[in-house]
Amino acid sequence: MSSSSLEPVLGRMDSLADPTRLRLLRLLERHELGVAELVEVLQLPQSTVSRHLKLLADRGWVTNRAQGPTNFYRMRADELPAEARRLWQLTREQIEGWATLSQDQVRLERRLQGRKEGTQAFFAGAAGQWDKLRDEVYGRSFAQAAIRGLLPSHWVVADLGCGTGAVAADVAPWVARVIGVDQSAAMLKAAGKRTAKLPNVELRQGELEALPIDDADCDAALLLLTLTYAAEPERVVAEMARILKPGGRAVIVDLMRHDRDDFRVQMRQQNLGFEDDQLVAMLGAAGFEAAICHLLPPEPEAKGPALLLAAARRCTKTRTYSRK
Numbered sequence: 001m002s003s004s005s006l007e008p009v010l011g012r013m014d015s016l017a018d019p020t021r022l023r024l025l026r027l028l029e030r031h032e033l034g035v036a037e038l039v040e041v042l043q044l045p046q047s048t049v050s051r052h053l054k055l056l057a058d059r060g061w062v063t064n065r066a067q068g069p070t071n072f073y074r075m076r077a078d079e080l081p082a083e084a085r086r087l088w089q090l091t092r093e094q095i096e097g098w099a100t101l102s103q104d105q106v107r108l109e110r111r112l113q114g115r116k117e118g119t120q121a122f123f124a125g126a127a128g129q130w131d132k133l134r135d136e137v138y139g140r141s142f143a144q145a146a147i148r149g150l151l152p153s154h155w156v157v158a159d160l161g162c163g164t165g166a167v168a169a170d171v172a173p174w175v176a177r178v179i180g181v182d183q184s185a186a187m188l189k190a191a192g193k194r195t196a197k198l199p200n201v202e203l204r205q206g207e208l209e210a211l212p213i214d215d216a217d218c219d220a221a222l223l224l225l226t227l228t229y230a231a232e233p234e235r236v237v238a239e240m241a242r243i244l245k246p247g248g249r250a251v252i253v254d255l256m257r258h259d260r261d262d263f264r265v266q267m268r269q270q271n272l273g274f275e276d277d278q279l280v281a282m283l284g285a286a287g288f289e290a291a292i293c294h295l296l297p298p299e300p301e302a303k304g305p306a307l308l309l310a311a312a313r314r315c316t317k318t319r320t321y322s323r324k
Contacts, residue, residue: 011059012059012060012061012083012084012087013087015055015056015059015061016087016088016091018052019100020042020044020048020049020052021052021055021056022091022095023042023100023101023104024038024042024049024052024053024056024062024073025056025061025062025075025088026092026095026101026104027041027042027104027108028062028073028074028075029075029077029092031074031108031112032072032073032074033072033073033074033108034067034070034071034072034073035049035050035053035070035071035073036070037111038053038073040107040111041104041107041108041111042104043107053073056075057073060080060081060084061075061080061084061088062074062075063075063076148170148171148174149174151171151174151175151220152175152219153174153175153176154175154176154219155175155176155219155220156175156176156177156178156179156217156218156219156220157171157175157177157178157179157218157219157220157221157222158178158179158180158181158211158213158217158218158220158221158222158240158243159171159178159179159180159181159222159224160181160208160211160221160222160223160226160236160240161181161182161208161223161224161225161226161229162180162181162182162187162188162191162203163182163184163187163190163191164187164190164191164194165180165190165191165192165194165195165201165203166194167222167224168180168191168194168195168198168201168203169194169195169198169201171222172195172198172200172201173198175200176200177200177201177202178198178200178201178202179202179203179204179213179217179218180195180201180202180203180204181203181204181205181206181208181211181212181213182203182205182206183205183206183207183208185205188203188205191203208223208226208230208236208239209230209232209235209236209239210239211239211240211242211243213243214243215242215243216242216243216244216245216246216248217243217245218243218244218245218248219244219245219248219249220244220248220249220250220251221240221243221244221248221249221250221251222251223236223237223240223250223251223252223253223254224251224252224253224254225253225254225255225307226254227252227254227274228254228255228264228267228269228270228271228272228273228274229268229269229270230270231270233271233274233282234282234285234286237250237252237282237283237285237286238285238286238287240286241286241287241288241314244314245314246314246315246316246317247313247314247316248313248314249311249312249313249314250283250288250311250312250313250314251309251310251311252279252283252308252309252310252311253296253307253308253309253310254273254274254279254307254308255269255272255273255274255304255305255306255307255308256273256274256275256276256295256305256306256307256308257272257273257274257275257278258272258273258305258306259272260272260305263304263305273305273308274308276293276294276295276308276310277293279291279293279308279310280292280293280310280312283310283312284312287314287315288312288313288314288315289312289313289314289315290312290313291310291311291312292310292311292312293308293309293310293311294308294309294310295307295308296308296309
């Protein structure tokens with residue numbers, strides 16, 4: 001081994017030959033900390049702490065990232081070269097029990113508690129306006145995205161009355177396959193454009209009362225703002241049951257019963273919506289179990305009737321489903 005090849009090893013050994021740097025590494029092994037926090041914990045001048053941090057960074061012991069005007073440092077032992085990990089393990093074994101490290105830990109815990117208390121104080125003051133503030137800062141879609149992330153990745157989902165494919169495109173990244181069905185060729189054309197880059201979306205033209213999907217082919221089925229367009233909604237729900245596997249999930253969102261016939265005519269709907277117990281009974285008659293139905297909170301900008309959400313599970317007991 002040449003002397004030049006020893007330089008990195010000697011440099012790492014030399015960088016550990018200082019009590020302050022050992023204290024820094026022991027702290028940064030456990031937490032990501034800013035310079036001001038390290039100054040408080042070590043009780044040393046900022047210039048001293050910064051000088052030692054620079055040397056440790058130059059030797060590859062720590063990494064840093066900027067967050068606004070603050071630099072945060074961290075040592076990730078598992079990402080160090082093998083020889084550096086062995087050297088640090090040996091060093092750490094030798095300094096365990098060092099009283100100075102115990103003192104550092106006490107001051108660190110106090111500092112971290114201050115972080116926590118600052119967060120708690122923020123939320124205590126913001127609680128009354130948090131929903132509004134969160135929406136203004138982050139929007140609303142993240143919550144729906146989080147819920148979609150709960151979908152099992154192996155599922156096949158049927159989007160019945162898929163329209164322009166907005167929901168199919170939304171769900172597709174999270175599941176194995178989406179089958180979109182609509183009777184309108186124009187709607188399917190628009191859906192095709194929207195989902196063209198999603199290879200796991202399949203669009204089919206067909207009637208909701210006679211779905212072009214095989215028996216028990218799907219794990220879940222969505223029927224969103226579609227049932228009011230069906231002349232025979234019971235048949236549509238029965239078809240929904242037929243295409244689901246035993247235990248498959250069904251979700252229906254549609255209009256709560258209303259008396260705005262002008263709205264019904266304008267939207268070319270077949271009926272004036274549904275009562276919650278009506279949807280639950282319809283699902284039960286089709287072979288679903290554990291049906292629930294809830295009124296959805298109206299969106300402030302929404303001008304149409306209120307909406308209901310019904311969900312149920314296809315019975316796991318053997319049952320024959322057929323088109324009538």
